[in-house]
Amino acid sequence: MIKFINATKKYGRKVVALDNLNLHIRPGEFVSVVGRSGTGKTTLVKALIGEECLDKGQVMVGGWDITRVRQSEVHILRKQIGVIFQDFKLLPNKTLYENVAFAMEVCGKKSSKIRDIVPQLLKIVGLQNKVNRYPHEVSGGEKQRAGIARSLVHQPKILLADEPTGNLDSINADEIIELLLKINKFGTTVVLVTHNREIVNRLRKRVVTIENGTVAHDQVVGKYVL
Amino acid sequence: MISFLRIIRFSFQDIIRNIWLSLITISILILALISVNVLLVLNLVSETTMGAIEDKIDINLYLTQDAKEDEILALKAKITNLPNVASVGYISRDEALVSFRSKYKDNVEILQALRELGKNPLSPSLTIKPEDASNYKGLIAHLTNLDEDIVEYKNFDDHEAVLNKIDAISKRVNKVGLYVSLVFIAISILMVFNSIRMAIYTHRYEIGIMRLVGASRWFIRAPYLVSAVTYSLIGVLIVIVAFFPFLTLLHPYLQAFFVGYEINIFTYFTENFAIFFGLQFIGAALISGLASLIAVAKYSRV
Numbered sequence: 001m002i003k004f005i006n007a008t009k010k011y012g013r014k015v016v017a018l019d020n021l022n023l024h025i026r027p028g029e030f031v032s033v034v035g036r037s038g039t040g041k042t043t044l045v046k047a048l049i050g051e052e053c054l055d056k057g058q059v060m061v062g063g064w065d066i067t068r069v070r071q072s073e074v075h076i077l078r079k080q081i082g083v084i085f086q087d088f089k090l091l092p093n094k095t096l097y098e099n100v101a102f103a104m105e106v107c108g109k110k111s112s113k114i115r116d117i118v119p120q121l122l123k124i125v126g127l128q129n130k131v132n133r134y135p136h137e138v139s140g141g142e143k144q145r146a147g148i149a150r151s152l153v154h155q156p157k158i159l160l161a162d163e164p165t166g167n168l169d170s171i172n173a174d175e176i177i178e179l180l181l182k183i184n185k186f187g188t189t190v191v192l193v194t195h196n197r198e199i200v201n202r203l204r205k206r207v208v209t210i211e212n213g214t215v216a217h218d219q220v221v222g223k224y225v226l
Numbered sequence: 227m228i229s230f231l232r233i234i235r236f237s238f239q240d241i242i243r244n245i246w247l248s249l250i251t252i253s254i255l256i257l258a259l260i261s262v263n264v265l266l267v268l269n270l271v272s273e274t275t276m277g278a279i280e281d282k283i284d285i286n287l288y289l290t291q292d293a294k295e296d297e298i299l300a301l302k303a304k305i306t307n308l309p310n311v312a313s314v315g316y317i318s319r320d321e322a323l324v325s326f327r328s329k330y331k332d333n334v335e336i337l338q339a340l341r342e343l344g345k346n347p348l349s350p351s352l353t354i355k356p357e358d359a360s361n362y363k364g365l366i367a368h369l370t371n372l373d374e375d376i377v378e379y380k381n382f383d384d385h386e387a388v389l390n391k392i393d394a395i396s397k398r399v400n401k402v403g404l405y406v407s408l409v410f411i412a413i414s415i416l417m418v419f420n421s422i423r424m425a426i427y428t429h430r431y432e433i434g435i436m437r438l439v440g441a442s443r444w445f446i447r448a449p450y451l452v453s454a455v456t457y458s459l460i461g462v463l464i465v466i467v468a469f470f471p472f473l474t475l476l477h478p479y480l481q482a483f484f485v486g487y488e489i490n491i492f493t494y495f496t497e498n499f500a501i502f503f504g505l506q507f508i509g510a511a512l513i514s515g516l517a518s519l520i521a522v523a524k525y526s527r528v
């Protein structure tokens with residue numbers, strides 16, 4: 001589903017964010033990606049959604065070589081990959097419902113379909129009672145749920161979560177992880193980038209540890225080793 | 227179709243939500259358009275000035291007092307057939323006297339002198355208007371070669387000097403006008419670019435999210451292009467509405483300035499209405515559209 005082959009990415013001359021990184025993630029996997037700050041985890045995510053281009057090597061998503069993906073094709077890639085972030089990236093002047101609907105509107109989906117799907121997604125993430133609230137009127141966990149609902153509008157094959165729990169307390173964080181597991185159960189490949197040792201150890205799923213831009217450990221049932 | 231309507235809706239929401247920024251953008255477009263129109267007015271004024279001066283420099287052939295009417299008419303026909311002659315006017319002795327009298331109707335002494343003289347002291351003359359004022363030389367050469375007994379006086383030297391000077395002035399005026407226009411237009415374009423960039427800068431977050439959730443580049447740009455066209459349309463309409471009253475105020479001054487010369491600023495603008503304002507709209511839309519595209523490209527990263 002996801003393949004990095006000898007992926008190298010430099011920022012400028014000096015900073016090597018990815019250094020000959022090889023990684024293969026199969027469909028339906030739940031993979032945690034851990035590592036110290038500044039080791040290239042976010043760069044990995046950006047390379048997957050076509051926001052940064054590799055200097056060397058290859059990235060494949062579902063058999064599509066996106067190493068040199070054209071700007072005019074990035075949107076096709078992004079419909080196949082849902083992404084959530086530490087800072088949620090919700091529009092502050094739209095309600096949770098509107099935020100999720102917006103993602104469908106800007107992709108030209110029919111209004112009837114939007115009215116159909118958005119409530120379903122909000123229900124899946126447990127926000128059915130808060131659809132008309134604005135982001136500043138809900139908790140961090142609820143914002144992240146809305147982010148997850150939005151990331152699912154195109155029924156993506158892959159969900160990338162870059163430190164989704166970074167701004168949440170442990171209870172809210174656990175709930176978000178539960179949600180990711182649930183989404184994974186429906187068949188979506190989930191890549192979870194995190195610093196949270198407890199979560200990783202409790203998951204008992206594959207753990208990929210990145211050090212200095214390359215894969216240092218890759219354990220099928222992994223622990224947070226650092 | 228859904229997308230199209232949605233794009234229009236996005237665009238209008240964007241204009242309304244950021245009404246102040248929209249108004250600023252429109253105002254700057256209006257300023258730019260006004261400067262273009264002022265340049266058009268200046269252009270007309272300078273053209274009319276040049277035309278008026280060139281018009282004043284007809285060539286006069288003074289004929290002998292006893293020249294016969296049929297000889298004069300024959301000469302007139304002959305000159306009319308010369309190349310680069312627009313028209314030849316014949317002023318008979320009587321007509322010359324009439325216009326002389328009316329010219330000095332308030333000057334008692336001159337009229338008194340005329341009366342004392344007892345007869346018409348004026349000569350008949352031919353007034354030659356060249357077709358193309360910038361090409362006097364050839365015509366003057368022809369006229370110099372003219373060998374007619376009834377021509378009393380021909381001296382074109384001073385004409386040529388004056389004409390050369392006018393030619394030089396008019397070239398310089400055009401050049402300065404061109405530079406001033408270019409500077410003006412460059413400044414206007416910069417201002418339009420900047421205000422559009424500012425408007426889109428405030429949307430960088432939203433643009434980033436659109437891109438993140440899989441909106442195509444076209445879909446991200448289109449609402450801003452629609453806004454750019456809307457701003458341009460509103461701007462041109464306001465300029466049109468404001469400009470004609472301004473012309474009404476200006477018109478009497480221009481007429482007073484160009485006594486005796488046809489300068490109709492209204493017809494200038496109404497006859498060229500479609501071209502002037504059509505081009506201004508297209509120009510404004512192109513510039514602001516381009517500015518939008520550049521700004522969106524710049525700010526479409528999360």
Ligand SMILES: Nc1ncnc2c1ncn2[C@@H]1O[C@H](COP(=O)(O)OP(=O)(O)OP(=O)(O)O)[C@@H](O)[C@H]1O
Pocket residue numbers: 011012015016017035036037038039040041042043044
């Ligand atoms: N746009 C950029 N320009 C220059 N250097 C960058 C840029 N983005 C990241 N870097 C550098 O590249 C390296 C890898 O960054 P990256 O964001 O991938 O780290 P990370 O593993 O996500 O860290 P964290 O855990 O703190 O989020 C870091 O040294 C960072 O400073």
Ligand SMILES: [Mg+2]
Pocket residue numbers: 041042043162
């Ligand atoms: Mg990071």
